[in-house]
Amino acid sequence: MSSKRGGGNGARLAVIGAGIGGAAVAALMQRIGYEVTVYEQYERFAPAGGGIHLSPNLMRVLRYLNVHRHVLLKGQEPSAFLNRDAVSGETLYTLALGERAHRQFGSPFVAVRRGELHIALMSAVAPGAVRWGKRLAGLDSRGDAIVLTFEDGSRAQADAVIAADGLRSKVRGALRGSERPVFSGQVAFRGSYPRDALGAMAIDDLTKWWDTDQFVLSYWLDRARRDFYFAAMMPQSDWPGEASSVPADLDEMRFAFRHFHPDVRRMLATAPQAGVSKWALFERPPHFEFGGSRVVLIGDACHPMRPFMSQGAAMALEDAAMLTRALLGAGAFEPAFVAFSQARRERLARVHRVSAANTFMRGQTDPEWVFGYDALTADASSTLPALKTMPAWALAA
Numbered sequence: 022m023s024s025k026r027g028g029g030n031g032a033r034l035a036v037i038g039a040g041i042g043g044a045a046v047a048a049l050m051q052r053i054g055y056e057v058t059v060y061e062q063y064e065r066f067a068p069a070g071g072g073i074h075l076s077p078n079l080m081r082v083l084r085y086l087n088v089h090r091h092v093l094l095k096g097q098e099p100s101a102f103l104n105r106d107a108v109s110g111e112t113l114y115t116l117a118l119g120e121r122a123h124r125q126f127g128s129p130f131v132a133v134r135r136g137e138l139h140i141a142l143m144s145a146v147a148p149g150a151v152r153w154g155k156r157l158a159g160l161d162s163r164g165d166a167i168v169l170t171f172e173d174g175s176r177a178q179a180d181a182v183i184a185a186d187g188l189r190s191k192v193r194g195a196l197r198g199s200e201r202p203v204f205s206g207q208v209a210f211r212g213s214y215p216r217d218a219l220g221a222m223a224i225d226d227l228t229k230w231w232d233t234d235q236f237v238l239s240y241w242l243d244r245a246r247r248d249f250y251f252a253a254m255m256p257q258s259d260w261p262g263e264a265s266s267v268p269a270d271l272d273e274m275r276f277a278f279r280h281f282h283p284d285v286r287r288m289l290a291t292a293p294q295a296g297v298s299k300w301a302l303f304e305r306p307p308h309f310e311f312g313g314s315r316v317v318l319i320g321d322a323c324h325p326m327r328p329f330m331s332q333g334a335a336m337a338l339e340d341a342a343m344l345t346r347a348l349l350g351a352g353a354f355e356p357a358f359v360a361f362s363q364a365r366r367e368r369l370a371r372v373h374r375v376s377a378a379n380t381f382m383r384g385q386t387d388p389e390w391v392f393g394y395d396a397l398t399a400d401a402s403s404t405l406p407a408l409k410t411m412p413a414w415a416l417a418a
């Protein structure tokens with residue numbers, strides 16, 4: 022492939038997975054002129070998941086795609102991120118957000134249901150680009166074209182593949198063998214329920230309650246502050262079985278957090294069985310792979326991390342933006358994938374490391390390096406042109 026304007030010139034780009042990173046990268050690549058086909062294992066679009074933080078660095082990419090209004094409308098902009106001692110309730114550190122986030126980071130901080138983020142991103146993908154019900158079974162990159170095989174027996178060809186197929190990436194397995202994600206030794210009880218259940222109890226917009234090796238995040242999922250969400254994390258020695266989540270044993274959860282502040286105990290005591298599940302947290306060391314120089318991994322396929330900085334989706338969107346810039350600049354897959362990995366390696370390693378340490382915002386913290394980062398312009402050089410404005414020819418397309 023070559024390109025004078027950075028567009029695809031008819032190159033066939035396959036994205037595996039229509040999740041958070043897959044939708045973002047498909048939408049961005051379409052905007053710079055690539056013919057993109059997304060292959061997704063699910064039969065239809067079914068937005069799912071619990072609560073998620075959309076930090077200013079993530080919101081910048083949504084804004085570029087012009088789909089930020091959806092999450093601003095559906096989610097809440099917390100006035101502050103409170104960090105409190107889990108037992109005494111003492112405030113350890115407060116990060117002012119709301120209008121302050123706009124001023125300090127140039128972009129808002131939003132808390133919302135993950136499904137709403139997914140809806141926003143999918144709305145940016147051109148209709149017809151997603152092939153639903155296509156579960157990738159294998160990939161052969163030895164010939165001129167990469168051959169994709171699916172579990173329904175069908176095949177497809179592509180000139181390059183972006184693997185956005187998440188934690189248990191089949192593409193990663195095809196390139197590196199079937200190494201499994203590693204159970205981090207941490208589990209999370211995650212639940213949401215309507216505020217009515219909490220009675221008159223006052224609840225701040227967003228709080229992280231810190232204990233030594235356990236913590237609870239609590240926040241509202243919507244502007245009206247009607248839907249309440251919590252994630253209660255704690256160590257667990259092992260995780261039997263393959264499932265990522267199981268129905269929660271509420272007695273186990275309440276017992277494990279029985280020493281927490283009365284407000285937290287009440288949040289957990291009120292949670293209905295139907296609203297809570299228990300999740301295993303998996304991770305892997307970040308890994309950049311270039312299968313035959315035409316396959317690249319992004320998001321959780323590349324660098325699944327512990328969610329303690331709430332940056333997994335943000336990193337997937339930053340990847341998508343940076344990869345788009347790399348292709349725009351290099352105009353060919355191999356140098357673009359090399360430039361992409363060079364541009365991402367250090368930042369991803371740092372976020373991965375700080376997430377694992379679970380220290381971010383426990384005390385006085387300057388979050389500028391995370392929230393102030395602009396994947397659309399950072400490290401701009403001749404090989405990584407900034408995505409400041411949509412190219413005119415992309416708008417006209």
Ligand SMILES: Cc1cc2nc3c(=O)[nH]c(=O)nc-3n(C[C@H](O)[C@H](O)[C@H](O)COP(=O)(O)OP(=O)(O)OC[C@H]3O[C@@H](n4cnc5c(N)ncnc54)[C@H](O)[C@@H]3O)c2cc1C
Nearest residue numbers: 038040041042062073074157186187320321331333334335
């Ligand atoms: C408890 C918890 C809380 C979190 N909170 C936050 C937060 O507050 N903020 C944040 O930024 N991140 C958060 N994250 C992380 C975030 O959800 C993920 O990092 C993000 O969804 C990764 O995006 P992705 O596109 O890489 O993978 P996914 O969004 O998981 O998408 C992968 C897609 O690939 C598809 N797929 C898989 N295999 C195949 C196959 N063989 N063939 C075809 N399709 C396939 C899947 O069906 C899916 O649609 C949290 C994670 C956890 C566990």
